[in-house]
Amino acid sequence: xxxFVTRKMDELGRIVLPMELRIKYQxxxxxxxxxxxxxxxxxxxxxxxxxxxxxGETNGLSEVKNIxxxxxxxxxxxxxxx
Numbered sequence: 001x002x003x004f005v006t007r008k009m010d011e012l013g014r015i016v017l018p019m020e021l022r023i024k025y026q027x028x029x030x031x032x033x034x035x036x037x038x039x040x041x042x043x044x045x046x047x048x049x050x051x052x053x054x055x056g057e058t059n060g061l062s063e064v065k066n067i068x069x070x071x072x073x074x075x076x077x078x079x080x081x082x
Contacts, residue, residue, distance in 0.1 A: 031048075
């Protein structure tokens with residue numbers, strides 16, 4: 001059965017995720033969470049996955065100065081440099 005909990009938002013817009021969900025999805029302090037609009041007015045929270053900051057690709061990533069860039073975009077940047 002799915003967990004259903006109601007939480008109140010504080011004056012700074014924060015809510016607390018239930019401990020059961022944090023344990024189940026291995027969400028610890030400092031874990032990045034993506035927030036997006038879903039269908040029919042839903043707000044969707046999802047544990048972030050590293051992706052290329054240029055194209056959104058999730059495979060073949062390299063970390064450059066605390067951001068991720070895929071090999072294809074790195075190649076494109078190198079081509080622009082020549």
